[in-house]
Amino acid sequence: MAKKAETVEEKLRALYDLQLIDSRIDEIRNMRGExxxxxxxxxxxxxxxxxxxxxxxxxxxxxxxxxxxxxxxxxxxxxxxxxxxxxxxxxxxxxxxxxxxxxxxxxxxxxxxxxxxxxxxxxxxxxxxxxxxxxxxxxxxxxxxxxxxxxxxxxxxxxTEREEKALIKKSEEFAAVIEDRLLNAYTRIRNGVKNRLAVVSIERGASAGSFFTIPPQVQVEIAARKKIMTDEHSGRILVDAALATEEREKIDDIIKNLK
CATH class of the missing domain: 1.10.287.1490 (Helix Hairpins)
Known part of the structure; x- marks a missing residue:
């Protein structure tokens, strides 16, 4: 069994990885649409x-x-x-x-x-x-x-069927390393928003997809990766742009190997 994420940074990476995997599953399902x-x-x-x-x-x-x-x-x-x-x-x-x-x-x-x-x-x-x-x-x-x-x-x-099955398995693997409290919060936020994004990165001083600017001091705290920070307007969990880039590259490689 995979080791549980212990530090805040590990938890943030695991949450963002899970979001990237789940977003790809959403993308596949949206291709099927109605x-x-x-x-x-x-x-x-x-x-x-x-x-x-x-x-x-x-x-x-x-x-x-x-x-x-x-x-x-x-x-x-x-x-x-x-x-x-x-x-x-x-x-x-x-x-x-x-x-x-x-x-x-x-x-x-x-x-x-x-x-x-x-x-x-x-x-x-x-x-x-x-x-x-x-x-x-x-x-x-x-x-x-x-x-x-x-x-x-x-x-x-x-x-897409083969990729979707592999992604669902990966989603379960990533979810397994996240503590229940955080996983429940992630699921609740994800189910409560239209685009199903529960974890987003900071882009141009605001959370992705939002027009509300995040104060510089809060951005510094997010980049420090010492505690779980959420967007006060949307409730989404926030990660810094550098972490997001690193994890996107990692997950992109994983997805490519699944196809």
Whole structure:
């Protein structure tokens, strides 16, 4: 197990090293940005459209079966009419003739009703076909977009995954040498700021990224590396520029060897 940082300078170096490693991890993750979520959303959309398309095709098939059934019914009604017409030739009285006439009228009405239903079904078929075409087009667009985004994400992952895993391991190694109290403060500050910088160097008389000038006497104390100093405006832990340069060079070499 790595030896814990004991002097203030060792603690400052360890904190800044950890910040540099974690910032590189942040950079890699920012490269991915919203891509993983975008890919998941697109997958959900493609799944939803595929399910909708399948449902529409099933509904279309059902309607076409109903049309076929109605056409069969019409043929049966026509056959019945033909049969009743033949029977009317052999009737013995008006009662039988009228009864057959009613049957013929009933069968004729059934044909008209079936034809009406077929007309309605055919209109529904056209509507379903239109929906199927629209859904298919949207599915094609979304599928192509998904493929593009997956390729983009996979490219970034292939390029950075190995480095990210190695950096996470290094981050754990650097964190292990920092006492819990400081590590907790580092994590709290890091989680509380947008750029996730908990440890920053002095640049042109101010903490990096800040416009507030640090008094010369405070800068001297920071450069002395005798105690942990924080920026009174942002709460970030401060290190002097010389220490920052040395540690950046060291961490840059480590990162290069991880790639």
């Amino acid at each position: 891509l993983p979520l975008e890919v998941e959303d697109l997958k959900d959309e493609v799944t939803g459209l595929t399910t909708r398309l399948e449902k529409l095709n099933n509904e279309l098939q059902l309607i076409e079966e109903q049309i076929k059934s109605k056409k069969n019914d019409i043929e049966e009604h026509k056959a019945a009419i033909k049969k009743y017409n033949e029977q009317q030739k052999d009737v013995r009285n008006n009662r039988e003739f009228n009864s057959l006439t009613k049957e013929i009228e009933f069968q004729t009405l059934e044909i008209e009703l079936a034809e009406k239903h077929i007309k309605e079904f055919k209109a529904n078929v056209e509507h379903k076909k239109s929906l199927i075409e629209q859904t298919s087009e949207r599915l094609d667009v979304k599928s192509n977009h998904l493929e593009h985004k997956e390729n983009e994400l996979n490219g970034i992952l292939t390029e």
